[in-house]
Amino acid sequence: MNAPIPAAALTDPTVEPAPDAMLTVRIRRGDGFQAFTVARRSAQTILDVVTEIQREQDPTLAYRFACRVGMCGSCAMMVNGRPRWTCRTRVAAVAEEDGLTLEPLRNLPVVKDLAVDMEPFFEKWTAAHGAFEPGDAPPEDFAVVAPDSPERRAVDAGIECINCGVCYAACDVVAWNPDYLGPAALNRAWTLVNDVRDQGQAARLKAVSGDAGCQSCHTHMSCTEHCPKALAPTFAIAGLKRATARSALKRFGSRHFRRSA
Amino acid sequence: MSPLLYVAQRGTAVILAVAVAVHLGTILYAVRGGLTAGEILGRTQGNLAFLVFYGVFVVAAAIHAPIGLRSILREWTSWRGRSLDGAMLGVAALLLVLGLRAALAVYVA
Structure with a gap:
């Protein structure tokens, strides 16, 4: 005993x-x-x-x-x-x-x-356009990024992810909706949305929208509570909600109100 | 949900937060003094401000509720696709028609 x-x-x-x-x-x-x-x-x-x-x-x-x-x-x-x-x-x-x-x-x-099997986790990382898009001529895309700029700070807040899958396991939305991209992939996308050098933003914002994307997050904050690196994917997802909403409204406006321009 | 539906739901939530508070406050105030149905109708009849307020309330509710209901149904059932979206448009139309009919009825009563 x-x-x-x-x-x-x-x-x-x-x-x-x-x-x-x-x-x-x-x-x-x-x-x-x-x-x-x-x-x-x-x-x-x-x-x-x-x-x-x-x-x-x-x-x-x-x-x-x-x-x-x-x-x-x-x-x-x-x-x-x-x-x-x-x-x-x-x-x-x-x-x-x-x-x-x-x-x-x-x-x-x-x-x-x-x-x-971590494959679904990393497939969603890819689906959320989690890779840097350098554009056709990377040397010409060169940009000076000030360390204290708001965008760089937003990237810093989420960049230390080690892909452990803890947030993905903690997320109830993933449990309810297996298509949901999950906190890690969306957090990664948010770090790239704030990268001024990246040339694939329109496609990325589209990829992280919709029923599998950031709008499905319920803000339970389980990911943020459990992240061993003390990251806050919930706030990254909130940032994506704002960015995708702005982008969609801009598209909607140019489609319906500036047709003659 | 699409970003536009997301914006629509959040935007109407702001309207509903104010509208529900005014609606409940008015009910509490109106029944406190023991008003009869007839006396209430006497105040709402021909009152354009009343009609505009409840018109906005009904339109906001008709946009807000089906978007949320769609998310709940997607999470708790296997219902997906155009049939779900069509059904939610039906819910929106139903809320709109019933709500505006009620507001108009009290206005012209």
Whole structure:
């Protein structure tokens, strides 16, 4: 039987676990859960726990990771029902009384156990025109961008995305409408909308509009709440709503009121 | 929804916020003193300001509600495409006709 974890250790990451403390970890595997017991260790992360289970107890357990330092965005999964980057999440900060429940990221097809197929996520990144469009003659498009200009600041606010998929898993609109582009792709589009060098703005604004686009966001702010890099995709999406509305009104005006001009 | 529908819904929301507040305030004020239906109709009859206010209210509601209903139906059911858009145009027309008919009836009563 597991030794109980001291209550303080559940919330305070600085508290050292007792030497004999154990942790019950329930991991979703296919349709059901499999329980494992792992020793509590100092400064232990969720990724440490999964790696220990795979190396010491069940080598068939599938999960994904690469850098282990919060840069690559590979290791996200659902921890006690919330999407988190597991390499930077300490057990002591998130374990509940009976331990941990680990599941694959929500809103994405499962490959096996804790590994999901990220392809739909990146397809939407492409669909939202998430790549820089340099135009036909890039050297002639050269622009001096002042670091403190409002556009550059808006880009800075969203540029550190690591494509971990946490926001995508947290988003209820993605769960209701599988076509919805999702917070990460829209956040990326917003950084490019604010790039004065980019030559593909009209097509991008069209791509992020409509029933799969920014107008479908309910402003629940789950993406902003869960983003491990503390980005705010909700505000990026609000910016896209303004930009697409301005562009549509301009098009509407020139079509209906300036025909003779 | 398209950006134009989005603008239309947000724009009519601003109108409705004011119109609903005025509408509810007027109801509370009117019934407080124990006005009869006849006395209320006596005040609304031939009152052009009343007709314009409720005309704008009805038009805003007829634009606003079907756009929101369309989003809800798309999220909670599998209904998509032209049949959904057509049905929502029908809802808009229904709200417009019933609302304007009611406002006009009270104006000319």
